[in-house]
Amino acid sequence: MTEPESGGASGSDGTARETTSGDVPRRSDRSAWNWLLLLPIVIPLITPLFNRDHPRLGGIPMFYWLQIAFIILGVGGTTIVYQVGKRRKG
């Protein structure tokens, strides 16, 4: 089905797994690390975690500062998954 070797493919190819049938993708989107991305998808939606006024931070109620802090969760999750994915492709 697919061509095993293509000229001009960029260096960052996926792990070239030996395949028996021809149509297994050479790269994969699958990775156990992707589960990590569930955290920034789910946690910001759980309102009981942050729906309070106190403790305040610099005068800002917890409802606001904690949700702004969740941005770090999103950045951290995507960064880790991206870096791990890059390294595995070597």
Added chain:
Amino acid sequence: MSGGHVTELVIFIVLFAAVAVIGFWAARWRKPGDMMHLNEWGLGGRSFGTWITWFLVGGDLYTAYTFVAVPALVFGAGAMGFFAVPYTVVVYPLVFLVLIRLWSVSHRHGFVTPADFVRARFGSPTLALLVAITGIVATMPYIALQLVGIQAVLKTMGFGSHWPLVIAFLVLAAYTFQSGLRAPALIAFVKDLLIYAVIIVTVIYIPYKLGGFGHIFDAASKHFSSTTPPTGSIVLGANNQLNYATLAFGSALALFLYPHSVTGVLASKSRNVIKRNMSALPAYSFLLGLIALLGFMAIAAGTTPIGKDGNTIVPRLFDQMFPSWFAGIAFAAVGIGALVPAAIMSIAAANLFTRNIWREYIKKDASPRHEAWVSKIVSLLVKFGALLFIVFLNPQFSIDLQLIGGVIILQTLPSVALGLLTRWFHRWALVVGWAAGMAIGMWMLYTIPNPKTGHLHFGGSAFALSKLGFDTDWTIYTGFVAVIVNLLVAAIATLILKAAKAPDGADATKPDDYTADEGDPKVSEVPVAV
């Protein structure tokens, strides 16, 4: 007072003119090949690197309307308006997991629109047409809202008429026509520098003048509890928490289904550019969080809107708190901020029309050159249509339509987003699911009144669960319910159609198309399977 407005206006016009020059010059930026090709005009040559993509997509997702409407919502309702922050946190991991596959398959097959993908994946021109029409209809009011953003600024500077808006839009239409996606990409740099500078100064300077954040929130809390019934609160109440979460989640799903987001993603040059941006784009979410707090600052400062137009709150706050030269820069930031998404949205809508309606049904043998012409003309028409909306209809109408737009674009989720992950659904089941989701979504929106504006219908997106027979005062986001219904119907119909052995469309894509990257052979170069 009018002297101040003159200073503001001069600065506004100078910056606006500078941006127009940049917009025209963009046609020659980064050595385009042949501008009369959709890959060049509509997707900037599919060559944008990490930085350009960051500015382009940032300018695309965080629109002028966002900067005006989110604080206005906070000003009116308090905590509920903050949903924009979790919404823009949740969206990036979703893109990372799903939309990246759209880039790959589009890179390999030369797709320009999400409907192009649906057509190839499910072998169904009808389904592709539905996706295309949904996209165009959802995008139109969104463009109109960018004008509402500019309008709010112009109103604050004392303009009662529409002519400045018309001029601004004619200039925008002219350079988008000439430069295509390169224009908003380049202008986004200027716009963002202005926005970041203005907001950073604002969140330091205004709280300092108002006596600190603690005082601002206490004043807001007092203001909300003084109204009967309370119009809002600084934390969520008992009944709107489910609505808050589903609205944030539903909006995130909708955001990356919008054609203009897809355009921004497809214009980047590789998968890694997108992945890196999913870590870098949340910088704008941080900015948005700070901008949302402007609503509370306006309450504490005693700012009043012009007439009943809540969207003028932020411009009025700037006008009230800042020296006029700085207010002028802030107004220009909002005004220019409207141009970037308006340009990208009109390009995305035009591409949908060209590829999935014109080429599919009217001129099957359209050459790339002909396609580019059609897109250019349609991008003008789309902008002109949005302008008519604002000039001749009540802006509130566009806001209501945008609300509906979010609900309807969500109905393309099974075909586009799930289609990227699985080919399990039957093409006709997706059509039936789409129709069911649309119907229930429209019905729910129709039954929601808005006491503030006196609307009996289409007054908001928070649907009372009690209407469905649940014994509770909770509300839920309409789009979320509609898309769940859509999915259920599509799944059941798929099982029935498969059992009945109804003919399904052929899938023109292969599994490894979804992981293709920069430098991989494109479909014209891929050897045909024997």
